[in-house]
Amino acid sequence: MKTPSQAVARHRTAMARSSLSRPVDFALTDNILAPGRTFFDYGCGRGDDLRALSALGYSVSGWDPGHRPAAAKDVADVVNLGYVVNVIEDPVERLETIRTAWCLTQTVLVVSGRLVWEARNLVGRRLADGIITQSGTFQKFYEQDELASWIERALGTKPVAAAPGIFYVFRNDADQQQFLANRVHTYRPRLRIDPHVTYEQHQELLAPLLNFLTMHGRQPRPGELTVEHECKIKAEFHSLGRAMNLIYKVTDDAHWEKVRIQCQSELTVYCALSRFGNRPRFSQLGAGLQRDIRTHFQTYKNVTTQGDRLLASCGNAMMVLMAARHAGVGKQTPSALYVHRNALAELPPLLQVYEGCARVLCGSTPSANMVKLSVVKPQVSFLTYPNFERNAHPTLASAITVNLRHLTVDWRDYSQSANPPLLHRKEEFVSDEDPRRRLYHTLTRAEINAGLYEHPEHIGTLKGWQQMLRSAGKVVRGHRLYNWP
Numbered sequence: 416m417k418t419p420s421q422a423v424a425r426h427r428t429a430m431a432r433s434s435l436s437r438p439v440d441f442a443l444t445d446n447i448l449a450p451g452r453t454f455f456d457y458g459c460g461r462g463d464d465l466r467a468l469s470a471l472g473y474s475v476s477g478w479d480p481g482h483r484p485a486a487a488k489d490v491a492d493v494v495n496l497g498y499v500v501n502v503i504e505d506p507v508e509r510l511e512t513i514r515t516a517w518c519l520t521q522t523v524l525v526v527s528g529r530l531v532w533e534a535r536n537l538v539g540r541r542l543a544d545g546i547i548t549q550s551g552t553f554q555k556f557y558e559q560d561e562l563a564s565w566i567e568r569a570l571g572t573k574p575v576a577a578a579p580g581i582f583y584v585f586r587n588d589a590d591q592q593q594f595l596a597n598r599v600h601t602y603r604p605r606l607r608i609d610p611h612v613t614y615e616q617h618q619e620l621l622a623p624l625l626n627f628l629t630m631h632g633r634q635p636r637p638g639e640l641t642v643e644h645e646c647k648i649k650a651e652f653h654s655l656g657r658a659m660n661l662i663y664k665v666t667d668d669a670h671w672e673k674v675r676i677q678c679q680s681e682l683t684v685y686c687a688l689s690r691f692g693n694r695p696r697f698s699q700l701g702a703g704l705q706r707d708i709r710t711h712f713q714t715y716k717n718v719t720t721q722g723d724r725l726l727a728s729c730g731n732a733m734m735v736l737m738a739a740r741h742a743g744v745g746k747q748t749p750s751a752l753y754v755h756r757n758a759l760a761e762l763p764p765l766l767q768v769y770e771g772c773a774r775v776l777c778g779s780t781p782s783a784n785m786v787k788l789s790v791v792k793p794q795v796s797f798l799t800y801p802n803f804e805r806n807a808h809p810t811l812a813s814a815i816t817v818n819l820r821h822l823t824v825d826w827r828d829y830s831q832s833a834n835p836p837l838l839h840r841k842e843e844f845v846s847d848e849d850p851r852r853r854l855y856h857t858l859t860r861a862e863i864n865a866g867l868y869e870h871p872e873h874i875g876t877l878k879g880w881q882q883m884l885r886s887a888g889k890v891v892r893g894h895r896l897y898n899w900p
Contacts, residue, residue, distance in 0.1 A: 438497045438527040439464045441577045441779070445594070447523050448473070448493050455491035457516040458499035459483060488515070492522040500565075501528040504543055504553040513569050517584065524584040526566055526574065531556045532826040559777055559824035573692040576778035579815060579824060588699035596685045596704055598774070600767060602760030603629055604673045605848065611665045620647055624655065625662055631703075632671070632678035633710040634659060639703065679711045680764050686722030687729075687768045691775045694719065729769045736790045738765045745788075746843035752788045755803075758846040759786060770795055773817035777824045780815050785844065793819035800838060804851060807858055807894045810835040810877050834878045839868070854894050861896040865889055 435443070442448040450472075456464055459477030468475045478486040496516045503509040517524055534556040539546035545555035557565070559579060566574045566582055574582035575591060585591035606629070608614065614621070623644045627635045635655065637645075645655070652658040663671070689695065697705065697715040712718040728734040740747065744761045745754035754762060759770065770786055773795035783797035796816040800809035812830045817823070829835040838844075839862070842855035862868060867883055874880045884890060888899045 435467050436464050436497050437578070438495055438525050438581050439468070441581055442493060442495070442523075442525050442583075444781070445577060445583075445779075447525065447577075447583060447594075452492035452522065453489075454493050454495070455489045455519060456495045456497065457488070457512075457519065458496060464495070464497070488519060490519050490521060493525065494520040494523075495525045497525070497527050498529065500526065500562075501545070501555045501557070502553055503555075504545065506544065509555075510569055513566065517570050520584070520586060522586055522590065524570075525577070525581065526562075526584060527581045528557050528562050529554060530562075530580045530824070530826075531558055560822045576774070576776060578778040578780065579826070581778060588695050589701040589704075592689070592695050592699065593701045593704060595689065596682075598779075599681045599685045599688075599771070600760035600762075601630070601681060602677060604670060604677075606666060606670055609665045611661075614661055614665045617651060617661075620644075620651060621658060621662060624648060624658055628659065628662065628671075629674060631707055631710075632675045633707065636706060675711065678707065680767075682708060682711055682718050683721045683725060684764055684767045684771060686719045687726040687764075688722075688771045688775060689719075690723065690726050691772075725765055725768045726772075728765050729772060730793075732790075732793075734765065735769060735788075738763045738769075739788060739790050742766060744846060746840065750789060750791045752790065753844055754786050754788065755844040755846070755849075756784050756786065757849060758844070761846055772819055773797075776819075776822060777815060777817050782813070783815065795819070803838075803841070807841070807891050808837050808839060808880060810837050834876045836875060837877050837880050839874065839880075858891070858894045858896060865896060 434440075439448070448454060448468075452473075454468055454473050454475045456462075456475070456477035456479075459465055459479045459482070461482055462477060462479075465475045465477045476486070476489045476491070477483060478488050494516050496513060500509050500513060503512060513526065516526075534546070534554070537546070537548065537554070539548045539554070541547075542553060543555075545553055547553055557580070559576070562580065563574055563576065563582060566584060570584060572584055574584045575594065577583050583591075583594070585594070623640055624635070627640060640648075648655060648658050652661070686694075697708075700708070708715055708718055712721075728738075739745075739752040742752060742754075742762055744758040745752045752766070759767065762770070766788060769788060777797070780797040780799075782799045784803050785798040785800055787796040787798060789795065794816060796814050798811060799813045800806075801812050803809045810829070812828075812835070814827045814829070816825045816827070818825075840855075840859050842852045842859060845852055845855070865887055867874065867887055867889065870883070874883050885899075890897050890899050
């Protein structure tokens with residue numbers, strides 16, 4: 416990165432933060448910045464991320480042309496190029512910068528930039544492919560797909576969307592594929608364990624083995640459990656096989672059959688989504704993922720063939736509609752299926768791929784707790800309803816909408832709206848296993864009995880719902896309906 420010119424005050428873009436920046440926060444949450452990995456911040460600004468990570472015990476360093484120009488540019492496992500490519504007005508220098516950061520990267524490069532929706536209320540004048548703000552800084556705003564394509568052209572490697580405006584670029588194919596496999600929604604049926612003295616005596620010792628069997632649906636190979644756990648289990652039971660026999664003795668065979676089916680479904684969804692970009696060869700997968708595939712499908716071709724069929728079905732509007740209408744979870748409307756995030760793993764595999772296609776484009780949206788799967792056009796929306804659990808009728812704060820036909824990602828803010836959309840019948844959105852589902856259902860029955868749902872066209876927004884409550888002389892406190900005092 417060259418020394419900032421007099422015309423563009425790049426140093427003013429460095430924000431003072433009291434918490435981690437979004438890209439670094441995502442890298443921690445996604446286990447990209449795992450314990451033991453080194454971290455270098457290319458364009459670290461005032462160094463707030465460096466101080467926070469250092470306090471967490473990470474080995475960190477950083478360089479910035481305005482605030483740390485004399486610092487060394489260190490090679491590191493994880494390199495962060497956080498909101499740098501959007502503040503460089505020279506496209507050639509912008510390209511040089513990301514390539515330099517890539518050369519320093521040993522494992523994962525984290526690249527972030529500002530998206531077009533952030534410019535809606537920004538005042539400035541045009542300069543090259545961006546604008547000069549009133550404070551004299553330059554900002555280049557990207558479409559999500561535009562930023563992904565630019566990164567791929569610059570580095571010759573397809574990035575993975577971590578979140579809107581944030582991408583990971585992996586050095587190693589196996590690391591990338593394991594990350595993508597881990598992003599597939601997982602669901603496991605509840606496990607009932609029969610009373611057994613020996614098992615109860617060794618329950619804590621057997622927990623890592625039980626967790627592995629539950630997640631992979633197969634026996635662990637040497638090295639897949641920690642050496643410490645494996646040695647302790649063998650010391651007590653003489654072999655992993657005997658320990659597993661005890662687990663199978665106190666559990667139901669039908670449970671493990673359900674786990675096997677679920678593992679197959681998740682691997683199929685992963686392989687369907689691996690079509691985005693260049694699907695890896697089997698040899699490019701990590702050893703654990705290879706073993707999962709061999710156990711549940713015998714060959715890589717078997718699972719990729721099923722994955723391709725699923726992906727093709729997502730392009731068939733009638734198949735999507737039929738899958739949505741026969742889904743065992745979620746709320747049906749004429750135009751969409753709405754599902755709470757705790758029930759996404761219970762969707763049919765086709766709909767999981769449909770939702771996964773949208774996440775391939777936009778990445779994760781942690782604040783979103785509801786997903787809207789359109790059945791009238793290829794579109795998925797990630798909706799944020801703050802305080803969903805506590806508020807009987809939460810209102811919509813924001814929506815990120817991914818159009819799969821046009822490959823666009825858009826954001827709408829409802830947080831300042833005086834009359835935002837509002838939810839009813841919360842029990843219909845969540846999993847059957849949600850512990851609060853009965854509470855939601857009880858409130859819905861009370862509201863139906865009070866006649867509050869007789870005109871659904873009037874109650875879909877906050878003001879309409881409040882007016883209906885006033886007209887009926889009712890008030891909702893917590894998740895109970897009362898007569899107005």
